Amino acid sequence: MKKQIIPFAIPGLSLLLMLLLTSFALANEKSFLDTIKKTVKPFDARSVKKVRPVTRKTVLALEEYRGGSFRVLARKQEIKRYKCSNCHGEKPVLVKQGFELTHGNVIINHGRAGNELSCIDCHSEDDRDFLEDKKGRKIDFDHSYKLCGQCHFRQKRDWLGGAHGKRVSNWAGERVIYNCASCHNPHSPRFSKRFPATYSVPLN
Amino acid sequence: MNAVPHKNLKSFLTDAVRWNLRGGIAFQIFRIFLLFGMGFGIYAYSFQARFGLSVTGMNDIVSWGLYISNFTFLVGVAAAAVMLILPAYMFHDPGFHRVVIIGEGVAVGALVMCLSFIAVDLGGPLQAWHLIPGIGLFNFPSSILAWDVLVLNGYLLLNGLVPAYILYSHYMGRKADERKYRPFVFLSIFWAFSIHMVTAFLYQGLPARPFWNNPLMGPRFLASAFAAGPALIALILAIIHSTTDYKIDRKVFRKLRLIITISAIVNLIMLFSEIFKEFYFPTHHSSSAVYLFFGMDGHNSLVPWIWTSVIINLLATLVIAFNPGKDNPKVLLPACGFLFIAVWMEKGIGLIVPGLIPSPLGEVVDYLPTWVELGVTLGILCLGITVVTWLIRTALIIEQRYEGAD
Amino acid sequence: MSSPKKNEKQTVIQDVLEKPSSRRSFLKGASIAMAAGSAALATGCMATGDTTTSEEMKLRWQEYFKKHYRLMTAEEKKETVKRLERLAKIQNDLDVQIGTDPPIENVLYGYAFNISRCEGFMECVAACVKENNLDRKTNTQYIRIFEMEPGKLDPSTGDGQFYHKVPVENKFYMGVQCFHCENAPCIKACPTKATWREPDGIVVVDYNWCIGCRYCQAACPYFGRRFNWSQGEVPKEELTTKQHYLGNRRRPKGKMEKCTFCIQRTRKGRLPACVEACPTGSRVFGNLLDPESEIRFVLEHKKVFRMKENIGTEPKFWYFID
Numbered sequence: 001m002k003k004q005i006i007p008f009a010i011p012g013l014s015l016l017l018m019l020l021l022t023s024f025a026l027a028n029e030k031s032f033l034d035t036i037k038k039t040v041k042p043f044d045a046r047s048v049k050k051v052r053p054v055t056r057k058t059v060l061a062l063e064e065y066r067g068g069s070f071r072v073l074a075r076k077q078e079i080k081r082y083k084c085s086n087c088h089g090e091k092p093v094l095v096k097q098g099f100e101l102t103h104g105n106v107i108i109n110h111g112r113a114g115n116e117l118s119c120i121d122c123h124s125e126d127d128r129d130f131l132e133d134k135k136g137r138k139i140d141f142d143h144s145y146k147l148c149g150q151c152h153f154r155q156k157r158d159w160l161g162g163a164h165g166k167r168v169s170n171w172a173g174e175r176v177i178y179n180c181a182s183c184h185n186p187h188s189p190r191f192s193k194r195f196p197a198t199y200s201v202p203l204n
Numbered sequence: 205m206n207a208v209p210h211k212n213l214k215s216f217l218t219d220a221v222r223w224n225l226r227g228g229i230a231f232q233i234f235r236i237f238l239l240f241g242m243g244f245g246i247y248a249y250s251f252q253a254r255f256g257l258s259v260t261g262m263n264d265i266v267s268w269g270l271y272i273s274n275f276t277f278l279v280g281v282a283a284a285a286v287m288l289i290l291p292a293y294m295f296h297d298p299g300f301h302r303v304v305i306i307g308e309g310v311a312v313g314a315l316v317m318c319l320s321f322i323a324v325d326l327g328g329p330l331q332a333w334h335l336i337p338g339i340g341l342f343n344f345p346s347s348i349l350a351w352d353v354l355v356l357n358g359y360l361l362l363n364g365l366v367p368a369y370i371l372y373s374h375y376m377g378r379k380a381d382e383r384k385y386r387p388f389v390f391l392s393i394f395w396a397f398s399i400h401m402v403t404a405f406l407y408q409g410l411p412a413r414p415f416w417n418n419p420l421m422g423p424r425f426l427a428s429a430f431a432a433g434p435a436l437i438a439l440i441l442a443i444i445h446s447t448t449d450y451k452i453d454r455k456v457f458r459k460l461r462l463i464i465t466i467s468a469i470v471n472l473i474m475l476f477s478e479i480f481k482e483f484y485f486p487t488h489h490s491s492s493a494v495y496l497f498f499g500m501d502g503h504n505s506l507v508p509w510i511w512t513s514v515i516i517n518l519l520a521t522l523v524i525a526f527n528p529g530k531d532n533p534k535v536l537l538p539a540c541g542f543l544f545i546a547v548w549m550e551k552g553i554g555l556i557v558p559g560l561i562p563s564p565l566g567e568v569v570d571y572l573p574t575w576v577e578l579g580v581t582l583g584i585l586c587l588g589i590t591v592v593t594w595l596i597r598t599a600l601i602i603e604q605r606y607e608g609a610d
Numbered sequence: 611m612s613s614p615k616k617n618e619k620q621t622v623i624q625d626v627l628e629k630p631s632s633r634r635s636f637l638k639g640a641s642i643a644m645a646a647g648s649a650a651l652a653t654g655c656m657a658t659g660d661t662t663t664s665e666e667m668k669l670r671w672q673e674y675f676k677k678h679y680r681l682m683t684a685e686e687k688k689e690t691v692k693r694l695e696r697l698a699k700i701q702n703d704l705d706v707q708i709g710t711d712p713p714i715e716n717v718l719y720g721y722a723f724n725i726s727r728c729e730g731f732m733e734c735v736a737a738c739v740k741e742n743n744l745d746r747k748t749n750t751q752y753i754r755i756f757e758m759e760p761g762k763l764d765p766s767t768g769d770g771q772f773y774h775k776v777p778v779e780n781k782f783y784m785g786v787q788c789f790h791c792e793n794a795p796c797i798k799a800c801p802t803k804a805t806w807r808e809p810d811g812i813v814v815v816d817y818n819w820c821i822g823c824r825y826c827q828a829a830c831p832y833f834g835r836r837f838n839w840s841q842g843e844v845p846k847e848e849l850t851t852k853q854h855y856l857g858n859r860r861r862p863k864g865k866m867e868k869c870t871f872c873i874q875r876t877r878k879g880r881l882p883a884c885v886e887a888c889p890t891g892s893r894v895f896g897n898l899l900d901p902e903s904e905i906r907f908v909l910e911h912k913k914v915f916r917m918k919e920n921i922g923t924e925p926k927f928w929y930f931i932d
Contacts, residue, residue, distance in 0.1 A: 032792045032924060036718070036898045036906075043716055043900030050711070051879030066902045158932070162904025163724070163912055166891040171903075172714075172879030183891065191777075191890060196732035198739070199773040201749040256863035257822075258748070258839035267827045267837060327822020327837065327864025330674070334802040334819055341678050341803045341819070349801040349825045411921040412795060412831035488766070564833045565754065565786060566766020 048172035056168065058176050059142045065160055070175035073168060073182045075141045082141070084128035109188040122147055122186070141181075148180045216375050220598040238586045238593075245583010248576045249324060257327055259576045265563040266571040268325070270581055273552035275321035277432075278314045278588075279403045280425060280551060282359065284433015285311035286396030287463050293389045299456040305599045306444065307437050308367045313592035315360040320584045348406045355399045362392040371599055374606035400425045407559065415492030415559045424474040425551070430467035431521075432547035434460050435540035440596075442537055450600045454531075461524060461536065468521040468543060475514075495568060496558035505570040506558060513549035516542050666700050669693045678803065679816040679855060691855060698860065706851045708859050711877035713810035719871050719926065720811070720898040720905040722914065723785050726932040727892040730755055730776035730783040737887030741850055741872060742858040745842035752836065752869040753787045753884060765917075785892075787884075788813065788834035788869035789917070789925030796826035796835060805866070811898075811926055812871050814856040822864040831918055832925070835868045871895070898926070 058071040076082050081102065087093055095101070111117040124132035131139040131147045139146045149156030158164035165183065168176045180186070227235075251259050262269045288307035292300035323329050334340035335353055344350045366388050373380035404425040407416035438460045445452045482493035494500055499507045520543035529535030562568045573581075676682075676690050691708045698704040735753045744750040756768030758781060765784055777783065790813045797805055797813065804819040805826055827835045841863040853859040854874035861867050872882035876895075880886075885893040896905035908914065914928040 032718070032926075036909075039716075039899045040901050042902045043897055045879075045897070045900065045903075048714055048879040050877075066907075068902070154932075158911075161907035161911060162894060162896070163722075163908045163930070164727075164891060164932070166885065166888065166894070167881065167904065169881060169886060170879045171876065171881050171896050178891070183889065191729055191731075193775045193777065194731070196730060196755075196773060196776055197736040198732050200735070200751060200754055200771050202771055256838065256840035260839075263839070264827070264833075264836055267824045322823075325823070327824070327866075328820065328862070329822075331802075331819070331821045334678075334804070334821055341681075343798075343801050343803045346798050347801040347825070349799065349823060353801065406825075407828075410795065410799075410829050411923075412829055488764070491766075560828065562766065564766075564831050565756070565770065566764070566768075567770060 045172045046174060051170055051173035053173065054168050054170065054176045058168075062143050062146065063160060065175060068175075070177060072142070072145070072177055072179045075144060075179055075181050078181075079141065082129075088128035106187050109190065110186070142179070144186065145180050148186075211376055213372070216372055219375075220594075223601050224594050224597050234593075235590075238590045241586030242583050242590070245580050245586065248579025248583065251576050252324070252580065259574060261571055261573045261577060263569070265567055265569050266557060266560045268556050268560060269571055270553065270573040270577045271321045271325040273556040274581060274584070275318050275325070276403060276407075276556060277548050277552040278318045278321070279356070279399055280429025280547075281433045281436060282311045282314035282318060282363075283396045283400040283426070284429050284437070285363065286393055287430055287434050287460075288437065289389060289393060289396070291459070293386070294393075297459075299453040299459070302603070303437075303441060303452060303456055305367050305371070305603065306440060306596055308363050309592055309595035309599060310433075310437055310440060311363045312360065312595060313588045315356060315363065316591050317584050317588035318356055319360070320587060321581075324580050324584070348402060348409055351402045352399075352406055355395065355402050359392070359395045359399050362388055362395055366392065367595075367599065371602050375602045377606070377609060397426070400429055407555075412564055413492075413559045414489035415496075416555075418478065420474055420478060424471060424478070427467050427471040427474060428547045428551050431464050431471055432544050432551070434463050434467070435544045435547075438464070438540050439537060439544070440592075442533060444596070444600070448600060450604055457533075457536075458531070461527070464540065464543065465521070465525045468517075468524065471547075472517065472521060475517075491562055491566075492558045495561050496554065500562065501568045503561075503568045503570045505572065506554065509549060510554050513546045513554055517546035517550065520546060663700065666697065669697050669700075673697070673818065676818065678819050680803075680806070687855070694855075694859065702846070704846065704849060704851070706849070706853050706859070708853045708855055709874060709877075710855050711874075713808050713812075714877065716897075716899050718811045718898040719790070719876060720896060720909075720928070721790075721871070721926060722894040722905055722908040722912075722928045722930055724890075724892040724894070724932060725758075725782055725784050725929050727890045728755070728783040728785060728888075729890050730757060730772065730778075730781075731889055733887040733889055734785065734884035734893065737883040738869070740848065741875070741883035742870075743842070743844045743850055743853075743860070745838070745840075746845065746848075747843045748839065750836050750842070750867075752834075753785055754833070756784045756786065758782050758784050763915075784929070786832060786834075786917070787927075789832055789923070789927035790869075790871065792924035792926060793922060795829040795831065795923060799825045799829035801825065808856075810877075812856075812873055812876075813868070814870055814873065815866050815868060816856070817859070817861045817865045817867065820865045822866065824866065826866060831921055831923060835866055838863045838865050838867060 054071075057074040057077055059074045061070050061072045081087075087102075108116050108118070111121075120132075122131050124130045124138055127138060129141075131141060131144060133139055133147050133150055145156060145159065155164050159177070159180070162177075165178050165180075168178060170176070260269060285307040288300055288304045291297040292304035323332065326332060335342060335350075337344075342350050344354070366385050369385055370380040401422045404422035407413065408418060408421045411417055438457060441452050441456065441460075444450055479493075479497075482490040483497075486494065491500065495503065496506050496510050498504070520539045523535065523539040524543065527536070557571050561571070673690070673693055677686065679687070682690065687710045691710060694708055695706055698706045732755055735751050735755065738744070738753050739746075739751060742752065744752070754765075754770050756765040756770045757772045757776075757778065758765070758768040760780055760782065762768070763784075765786055768784060790807075790811055792807070792811070794807060794813050797807060800820075801823060802819060802821055804821070805813065805815045807813050822837070824837055827837060838861050842861055850858055852874060854870075854877070857870045857873040872880075872884075876882060881895055885895045894904050894908050896903035898905055898909075900906065908930055909928065912930040912932075914930045916925045916928055919925075
């Protein structure tokens with residue numbers, strides 16, 4: 001009688017043993033998010049060795065990032081005909097079809113349809129080397145975020161924090177981020193439609 | 205027929221080889237066919253070795269194909285030997301005691317095939333030394349594949365050594381000491397269940413694959429294996445019965461039929477339970493089953509495959525259960541054969557491939573093995589059959605002489 | 611019977627692994643035929659046809675018996691890197707620099723993806739292929755971008771193979787890659803510990819230790835892993851030569867590979883190639899252990915979600931919406 005129990009007991013026991021052992025392997029770890037939440041001490045990102053400094057021209061931002069300074073990509077050297085005051089002096093420019101000749105490439109597609117922005121909504125009328133906000137404050141081209149942020153204040157908040165836009169080259173080292181106009185064409189800020197850079201191969 | 209004057213381990217081995225090289229014309233042709241098959245397998249594998257697994261039909265979505273399918277099924281065949289070992293050694297069934305050695309031979313052959321299928325499926329088979337404990341790094345007990353490596357090799361060892369010891373004792377003309385091998389027999393029974401459960405856990409433990417992540421998989425593996433394995437063994441016993449003078453009691457066949465019937469019915473019940481779960485309220489976890497049974501996005505290469513399998517399975521189970529030919533072997537044996545094929549279709553390709561389709565990101569592709577995979581598979585099957593015939597032939601000659609001497 | 615043989619083999623292995631000088635003498639002693647055979651074996655090549663120098667055979671032999679990366683001493687790491695660089699020179703006439711930069715202390719990488727910003731330009735995919743020397747023959751890609759119907763969030767409902775002008779009105783785009791799960795199923799599955807999570811959170815593969823069983827690929831719920839079905843091919847002029855042992859170096863055929871958050875860049879403080887290439891700023895990368903990092907800002911100020919959170923893999927990759 002006893003002998004007949006054994007063959008069934010053995011596989012049963014063995015399975016139990018297996019389950020026990022696998023459950024060892026399954027031992028649950030606590031979420032890493034708890035560890036993350038607990039770390040409040042800032043990480044010294046400048047201490048990371050081998051960080052190559054950003055080679056592109058940058059300027060110190062006029063805003064604060066989480067209580068510290070940061071840099072943005074400079075804009076002025078990217079503008080081909082800067083300085084504007086070379087042409088736009090004291091007197092108005094009176095060249096025939098001057099706008100079409102020098103700024104013909106500018107197509108304004110900014111603002112709600114039917115209510116597009118005009119040049120002087122952003123450019124300073126008195127001093128063409130600067131931008132100007134609604135309160136009449138002059139804004140340097142390198143700090144255009146001050147101007148864009150008037151309307152796009154949500155984007156600006158995200159941009160300051162890091163949820164909009166992005167850093168240049170490095171995640172470590174000094175914080176250098178893209179300026180608004182580094183990615184967006186200020187006259188037509190939407191990205192235009194185009195073909196993707198590559199494609200995924202058909203999988204079959 | 206006379207006893208060799210000095211019998212020892214060396215003469216045991218040389219005799220085994222000698223006996224196997226002899227045989228009638230038909231047997232020799234059979235051997236040559238097997239050799240040819242193995243040669244073709246090696247030829248096909250040489251392409252894989254040179255160009256990588258890109259010569260197979262597998263890809264990043266269907267990353268396991270014919271090899272792993274066959275491996276999975278054959279683990280079941282190997283485990284099924286326990287259906288002879290249990291009655292033979294535990295219940296001392298005299299009929300089974302005479303055939304258990306054949307079951308163990310089949311298990312060894314199946315295991316050799318299993319390990320070969322794993323080996324040819326590896327991208328870096330030469331790095332397999334990384335699995336050797338001590339020299340390599342073994343991810344134990346975390347990786348179920350590590351468990352599988354362990355249990356398969358252990359089972360091979362057990363199923364090789366116990367019969368080898370008994371045969372060697374009989375060869376030397378003495379009774380095998382039951383006290384010596386009995387613990388290992390117990391162990392091998394435990395082990396037989398483990399190899400198939402662990403192989404099921406290999407798939408069952410993957411949350412990424414809802415089709416496999418199913419608690420019924422392990423038990424269903426066992427049920428299908430205990431139907432298909434004994435069906436194969438019944439066929440082999442019938443061949444031995446009719447081609448050699450090692451006669452097998454009809455009672456053995458009757459008991460095997462009983463085992464096959466019960467297992468096949470349990471298997472079908474579980475199959476219907478699975479199908480109910482997948483299709484009563486289809487969730488996105490049912491997509492693999494939908495692909496398998498009905499096709500998806502215009503891809504339906506497995507639909508005829510699985511329905512063929514299910515229909516053959518049903519018919520064969522009915523025939524074996526209701527026995528319309530009144531124990532006529534001409535009815536029962538083909539039924540066994542068909543049952544074996546049906547389970548192979550379902551527990552091989554029908555289980556592994558749809559588990560990987562659609563991909564975790566929803567892509568549906570079809571899988572078709574290439575000639576290289578088919579060739580390598582043929583080679584491994586020929587290798588397995590060769591191993592089985594060598595072992596069984598040696599065993600039968602020794603057993604017959606031992607019985608005659610009694 | 612087998613134990614002395616095994617011991618002998620073990621000592622040979624140890625010799626090769628531990629003592630460069632004795633290794634040299636051992637190899638001098640070994641017959642050329644044996645070395646040739648084993649070198650052919652070690653690389654899985656059936657006689658490459660070209661003349662293999664004895665130096666190359668020696669290097670291959672030593673590479674074959676080297677240890678798991680995590681068990682190597684600094685000295686051994688230096689040696690294997692030297693061998694790999696030399697082999698690249700001999701075999702393909704390539705000058706590569708393979709780094710072994712360790713993880714930076716107090717750094718845990720995290721990634722966020724803005725599904726309302728991505729426009730499907732796939733610059734990230736192109737940059738990833740270039741940076742990581744992905745196989746051009748089979749077009750291996752680590753990143754997949756899905757064009758999604760509004761009202762759905764499961765990429766399996768999206769189109770992963772679009773090629774038309776983007777962005778399409780009323781569609782959004784969702785990128786998927788390796789999520790570097792904290793509780794990664796692939797790590798658990800690997801039978802040889804050839805894939806693991808580094809202290810900085812990056813899930814890496816030791817390409818030389820992997821045996822190519824593809825169990826990790828079956829275990830990954832995100833389709834994050836790729837297999838080298840054949841030897842990868844990269845045009846010489848497009849090769850990224852600044853490499854990392856666990857990153858974009860040459861992968862032998864039959865081995866698993868995956869996104870490493872560009873380990874060769876990130877461990878030097880740089881952004882992964884996909885983040886740097888993204889023209890829309892949809893990709894945010896940074897140190898989760900730095901409360902002042904951009905990634906932490908996203909986690910704290912945006913509504914985020916992770917893919918298939920229900921299976922408990924704890925990905926370090928979040929999706930967010932503006």
